[in-house]
Amino acid sequence: MSASAPGPVVEIAGLHKSFGEREVLRGIDLTVHQGEVVCIIGASGSGKSTLLRCINLLEQPTAGTIRVLGTEVTDPDVDIDKVRTHVGMVFQQFNLFPHRSVLENCTLAQRQVLHRSKAEAEAVAMKNLEHVGLADRANSAPGQLSGGQQQRVAIARALSMDPALMLFDEPTSALDPELVGEVLAVMRTLAEEGMTMLVVTHEMIFAREVGDRVIFLDDGVVLEEGPPDQVLGAPREERTQAFLRRVLDPTHIDPA
């Protein structure tokens, strides 16, 4: 049951999630293999973020099973903290700890959860900060960094736990347009190094160039799924085509 064992990294079967009366996910089946980069696209409210947040149990599924690295996280007695140490997550709003320095952001969980020594945790943190190009800002406060830099620190923070899977929840949606590139570049490097990644995104160029597979989520179900060139280049479904038109050509939308 170790992370290196063959077999899917994520296996989702029949996943449902409701918020009160509203059913956000209506039967999702999804398998992600080692080293795969899966991009999830879809309209606002289609359930993309909820799907991602169910995988590390930030949202509790209503029905269905999710297996992460062989462990069933939908089991009520799962040691979810243990699973989460192997699953990195990057949020739209960065969520860096504002009362800690950049370096401390990357060492806190290493020290508290993995019980690494201060020296070891700092070495790992510095290695990952270097990876995202921010080693020189280790002693800065998060608030002193630009949005793009903060998001790169958030990626380094997640990587410092040596995760086997990375979840990205619209990582560039809160960024100024000129800062999007630096974050996508880090994510591309990560993908090229073989990291298994699930990315909720509106960056169609990233999905096309970096993604191994694209999933179009519509109203809580996977409507279309396949290689990026097919889903983004020649979508079969009418609703996928309409969505891509809205995203790629936003000034020619009939408001009706």
Add this chain to the structure above:
Amino acid sequence: MTAAPSDARPALAGRARMSPRRRAQASRRVQYAILVLIVVAVAVTADWGRVGSAFFNPESIRAIASRLPQAALNTITYTGAAFSVGLALGLVLALMKLSTVRVYRVLATGYIEFFRGIPALLVVFAFGYGIPAALEVRFESVILPIALALGMVSAAYIAETIRAGIQAVPKGQVEAARSLGMSARSTLTHVVVPQALRIVLPPLTNEAVLLTKDTSLVFALGLTPATYELTRLGRGALSEADGGMTSILAVGVMYLLITIPLSSLTRWLERTTGYKGHV
């Protein structure tokens, strides 16, 4: 969609009778005039000789001067002791109020409602006379009943302040910590509480200032001259021949010497523990 540009020129053609700038000037002139009238009226009608001797009598200051430092020190000691109890108990109550265990929430809510709803003086009486008589205990030092009585009352207010501070920490902070595998407790102690305490620093100082003034209630415990705090000292001086209004004023100034630095302390703490930049 009709998009014909409307023409506002005719409506703007006339000149305003009074521009906002002129109106503001006129309003300021009226306000200054009222102030001058009041100052003149007071200056003409007051009996300055009498005011001087009643409020600024050097004799009465000399009479209590030697006892002022000890009384101020006692006020500070009582405040510190009560605040320690209030902060510790308040933090526990705040965590109880946020607990997933319903019984804890109910208990904390009951405590807070009770102690916020009754006069602090009543609690002081309880610790001064009620509890010693009922349980046959005797407090050796006067500090203990003061710290317990005032601390238990202020804990109710501090608990609500801290709870609000904890809830003001963005949900994303908890999610980030938990997604790194940190336990609920570790998240609370390393991520939530440090940020919450900074948020509640200003209202917490407010509590300390209120508590400083509430120490005046301990007269109800029957103090000895050695344990007099500021208000008790001022009240005693009232009945002495050369006491009067001046000693009350002197005691009031002593309170300000305690509370105003407290406010500067918060500002300093906010600056030094503050986050650099914005997140």
